[in-house]
Amino acid sequence: MKKPTSLLEELADTALDIEAMLDDLLPPAGAAPRLMRAMRHAALGGGKRVRPHLLRMSARLLGGDDAAALRAGAALEMVHCYSLVHDDLPAMDDDAMRRGRPTCHVAFDEATAILAGDALLTHAFMVLADAATHPSAEVRAGLIHALAKAAGHHGMVAGQMLDIEAEQAASHDEMMVRAVQMLKTGALFRFAAEAGAILAGAAAEDRERLRVYAHNIGLAFQIADDILDATAAPEAVGKRTGKDATAGKATFIDLYGLDGARQRAAALVDDAVEALDPYGAAADPLRALARFIITRGK
Amino acid sequence: MKKPTSLLEELADTALDIEAMLDDLLPPAGAAPRLMRAMRHAALGGGKRVRPHLLRMSARLLGGDDAAALRAGAALEMVHCYSLVHDDLPAMDDDAMRRGRPTCHVAFDEATAILAGDALLTHAFMVLADAATHPSAEVRAGLIHALAKAAGHHGMVAGQMLDIEAEQAASHDEMMVRAVQMLKTGALFRFAAEAGAILAGAAAEDRERLRVYAHNIGLAFQIADDILDATAAPEAVGKRTGKDATAGKATFIDLYGLDGARQRAAALVDDAVEALDPYGAAADPLRALARFIITRGK
Numbered sequence: 001m002k003k004p005t006s007l008l009e010e011l012a013d014t015a016l017d018i019e020a021m022l023d024d025l026l027p028p029a030g031a032a033p034r035l036m037r038a039m040r041h042a043a044l045g046g047g048k049r050v051r052p053h054l055l056r057m058s059a060r061l062l063g064g065d066d067a068a069a070l071r072a073g074a075a076l077e078m079v080h081c082y083s084l085v086h087d088d089l090p091a092m093d094d095d096a097m098r099r100g101r102p103t104c105h106v107a108f109d110e111a112t113a114i115l116a117g118d119a120l121l122t123h124a125f126m127v128l129a130d131a132a133t134h135p136s137a138e139v140r141a142g143l144i145h146a147l148a149k150a151a152g153h154h155g156m157v158a159g160q161m162l163d164i165e166a167e168q169a170a171s172h173d174e175m176m177v178r179a180v181q182m183l184k185t186g187a188l189f190r191f192a193a194e195a196g197a198i199l200a201g202a203a204a205e206d207r208e209r210l211r212v213y214a215h216n217i218g219l220a221f222q223i224a225d226d227i228l229d230a231t232a233a234p235e236a237v238g239k240r241t242g243k244d245a246t247a248g249k250a251t252f253i254d255l256y257g258l259d260g261a262r263q264r265a266a267a268l269v270d271d272a273v274e275a276l277d278p279y280g281a282a283a284d285p286l287r288a289l290a291r292f293i294i295t296r297g298k
Numbered sequence: 299m300k301k302p303t304s305l306l307e308e309l310a311d312t313a314l315d316i317e318a319m320l321d322d323l324l325p326p327a328g329a330a331p332r333l334m335r336a337m338r339h340a341a342l343g344g345g346k347r348v349r350p351h352l353l354r355m356s357a358r359l360l361g362g363d364d365a366a367a368l369r370a371g372a373a374l375e376m377v378h379c380y381s382l383v384h385d386d387l388p389a390m391d392d393d394a395m396r397r398g399r400p401t402c403h404v405a406f407d408e409a410t411a412i413l414a415g416d417a418l419l420t421h422a423f424m425v426l427a428d429a430a431t432h433p434s435a436e437v438r439a440g441l442i443h444a445l446a447k448a449a450g451h452h453g454m455v456a457g458q459m460l461d462i463e464a465e466q467a468a469s470h471d472e473m474m475v476r477a478v479q480m481l482k483t484g485a486l487f488r489f490a491a492e493a494g495a496i497l498a499g500a501a502a503e504d505r506e507r508l509r510v511y512a513h514n515i516g517l518a519f520q521i522a523d524d525i526l527d528a529t530a531a532p533e534a535v536g537k538r539t540g541k542d543a544t545a546g547k548a549t550f551i552d553l554y555g556l557d558g559a560r561q562r563a564a565a566l567v568d569d570a571v572e573a574l575d576p577y578g579a580a581a582d583p584l585r586a587l588a589r590f591i592i593t594r595g596k
Contacts, residue, residue, distance in 0.1 A: 032456035091408035110389035122450030129443035137435035145427035152420030
């Protein structure tokens with residue numbers, strides 16, 4: 001195995017590996033070919049695969065198997081992609097462009113997009129339950145429980161609901177914005193780090209450190225995303241920008257202003273990096289990932 | 299424990315037990331109260347709970363634990379209810395009434411209904427992954443794999459996709475109608491029987507018999523549903539009727555006519571009952587359930 005020398009090379013490696021695994025886990029043939037095409041449209045050919053990379057680097061730090069981390073990372077990415085498909089629907093954010101391509105309901109139709117999202121979410125759990133992911137059923141059931149908790153009404157979906165409700169609110173206070181984002185974005189980041197620890201059979205103190213790290217970079221990631229939405233051209237990020245302010249969304253720019261948001265994101269990354277102190281140089285890939293997040297967004 | 303004396307009493311018992319368990323598994327409080335209300339609207343207070351009853355009776359026949367069967371049955375019912383919420387959406391079947399009440403997107407709104415469906419599906423897997431469902435992680439992972447396979451792009455969601463595509467087809471042949479219904483309705487019925495066998499650690503021949511039984515009653519159930527849609531008044535079934543013909547759906551009435559469909563359903567129930575011959579009187583509850591299906595519909 002070649003040893004990548006920089007975060008960007010490592011991230012590119014993971015993106016290629018995840019793309020290949022998703023291609024393998026979502027074969028074009030099947031009982032309903034149109035459904036498979038829509039699932040592949042949603043999951044393949046895009047994204048920096050930051051969440052799977054976080055999972056993989058967490059597993060590597062704590063001694064988890066790399067092949068297992070990649071399968072778990074592919075399942076996590078299916079959940080992330082399903083959430084984007086449903087978020088982009090006309091009844092939700094009503095977005096026509098994602099990763100520089102038409103969103104799923106534009107490329108197909110609304111019904112197909114709803115079903116493709118449902119099927120991606122379902123398939124993530126089938127992949128994790130498969131013995132090919134890990135020989136221990138305890139580990140597999142642990143991953144499934146943690147992912148369902150992070151993705152469902154305790155986590156991401158609750159965040160999506162609060163995000164919609166916040167659009168109707170007259171003003172946004174810090175508690176509200178943080179609550180929305182800790183659930184909507186943060187829950188899958190925390191799962192990524194936690195899954196690495198579960199795969200490695202890590203001790204409670206390792207899990208806690210990774211949780212602190214992931215919590216902080218999850219918030220930093222969302223702030224960076226808010227900054228991109230407020231400042232970048234659509235062609236730079238492959239989707240509509242400036243839409244949060246228009247929609248009355250609860251964003252960190254509202255709270256802190258642009259400069260304040262940048263400072264806050266940098267402070268969160270410092271906290272994330274500090275949580276990794278006990279691991280010395282072994283945690284450098286996770287430190288590099290934390291810093292990357294505020295320079296690039298999603 | 300009192301011993302119920304008839305199928306209708308047993309079914310009513312299961313419905314009460316499932317209602318109580320769903321109430322417990324979906325507490326009204328949570329991070330996003332509106333989301334929880336929508337999930338409870340979709341899952342509670344309705345339905346004959348035929349699928350959980352099939353799961354419970356299959357487990358009972360083969361020696362599976364009853365409390366475990368009820369938890370697995372509640373998870374299965376969450377998946378069934380999520381599929382109804384998404385099926386009823388304007389972009390899908392566009393139905394305003396279900397079980398005699400407003401559908402989820404009518405009682406709340408489209409975005410909330412999409413998210414409530416997503417969260418119910420996700421929660422089903424969390425419930426199955428929880429050690430409270432069964433002490434063996436192998437059993438839990440086995441249930442999750444089987445449910446995901448039945449519910450996703452290998453099963454139910456593929457059937458929903460084909461059902462939509464069939465509306466656009468000029469004519470419907472028997473292969474198409476059977477393929478749609480075996481996936482859309484049949485997959486969860488087969489899972490119900492299979493889950494009972496998994497919980498009981500049943501032998502391969504027992505699993506196969508239950509699979510034949512469930513396959514046949516799944517088809518019979520769908521034929522009975524098509525007959526109800528074609529003949530019943532809306533107030534009798536708690537939802538809009540006559541809609542399949544209007545929508546150009548692929549139904550068994552198209553294929554066989556009304557009398558022919560009734561005969562076909564009866565023949566399928568005979569086949570289902572015959573598959574249970576080796577179990578003698580112990581399988582009477584499953585025989586009664588098979589016969590109930592064609593007299594009552596869903």
